[in-house]
Amino acid sequence: MPEGHTLRRLALDLTAAFGGEVVAVSSPQGRFAADAAELDRTELLGADSAGKHLFIEFAGERFVHIHLGLIGKLDVRRGPAPPPVGQVRLRLATPTAYADLRGATRCDLVDASRKAAVVAQLGPDPLRPDADPDKAWARIRLSERSIGDLLMDQAVLAGVGNVYRAEVLFRHRIDPQRPGRSLRRSQWQAMWDDLVELMAEGVRNNRIDTVRPEHTPEAMGRPPRVDDHGGEVYVYRRANQPCLVCGTTVRTQDLKGRNLFWCPHCQPKYRSRAVL
Template sequence: MPEGHTLHRLARRQQRFFGGQQVRVTSPQGRFAHEAALLDGLVFRRAEAWGKHLIHRYTPGPTGPVDAGPMVHVHLGIYGAFSEEPVPMGQPTGQVRMRIEGAEVGTDLRGPTACEMYTPDDLAALVARLGPDPLRSDAEPEKAWQAISRSRRAIGALLMDQQVLAGVGNVYRAEVLFRAGIEPHRPGTTITRTEFDALWADLLFLMPVGVRRGKMHVIRPDDDHGAPSYAADRPRTYVYRRAGEPCRVCGTPVAWQEMDGRNLFWCPSCQT
């Protein structure tokens, strides 16, 4: 599932491609046809992300309150993806839930977990149940600290809980805990405020890099050598998907187990 930096990068791209333009909206698959007909011909005003959720805002014209028009909520889930091509676009291939065509670029959405019209109340409810998103300027880290410091759940599970922190996924979870030297099984109640502040600051540092580059970069320059990444098109990681391989810092085999249905990786020596 895409992590939060992917959605923020996507929102920026779509804002650049469609912002302020009257757009053509269709649903070649048909599952979003009624909603697409309501949006077709409106002005695409804004694309923005909250964690792993994407919001499109439309208005009848290029001016006026952006919050007054219809909204679309997209959650890509595991299989969802947007593809782009120049306008005029070719015939849709596969199950295209929603197609947006601007002046020069179009995009097709396939396989999302959610693609639905939203009301202001829907958006307020979504935001209320999400933890702070480190990539948003309005994020309130105190909300995450309160949730973590009062919980007996493992910090490795808490970082993946979108109600605690929005947008953090498996890679960032594994890597920021390694960089902080925190063992992922420690209960949230044992995490000090200093440790939490360091985790938050590291997310503020790492996640914008992912937005700018389109890929996660989590290795400090002095450690960016040795064994290749877990995949040819991915930068190196410290522990993520490196089970049994030597830690890049101390040489101890990287540990693995399942935590709440997701793969967890850590170094037993560096993370205490």
């Protein structure tokens, strides 16, 4: 599933391609046809993201609310639009650019109040300047759930997915199974600050890179990572491979239906200091 940096990059690309333009809106597949007809030949004001949700704003406080889900894809291209290929639910087009949406979990036309309601259900998004990390901390500090689980809960923290979850925990040497309530405030703030920087870099580069300069392929004299997710990472999808820092075999297991990755040496098992 695309993580928050992908949606923010899409919002920027959509705004650059269509912002302020009168746009042809259609639904070649037909599932969005009625709403597309309402928006057709109206002004697209811009796009924004909140966590893994994308909102494309049209004149009249109308928003196309998109959630890509596991297989959704939104391609933004320059040039005249060719005939649609495949199941294109939504097409935006001008003489100089087009965008095609396929496979999304959600594509709805909503008003400003519904958009606000969706955003209100989300935790703080590290990519938004108005985000308040204390909102997430208020839930984490009282929770018996593992921090690995909490970081993936979009109501706690918006936009973080499996890659950023695994990598930020590794970078801060935190056991993914550690209860949220056991973290110190300073540990959470350090992780939040790190996510702000890492995810902003993900937006700029359109890929996730999390390794520090001393662990890049060039610095270590190792081959670059070959993976369809791209980017250099410490533990994500590196199960049974040596940790780039200590050489210990990276481990994986299922956590709430998603694969968890960690290094048992760099992220030692948390043991409560409570007297039993």
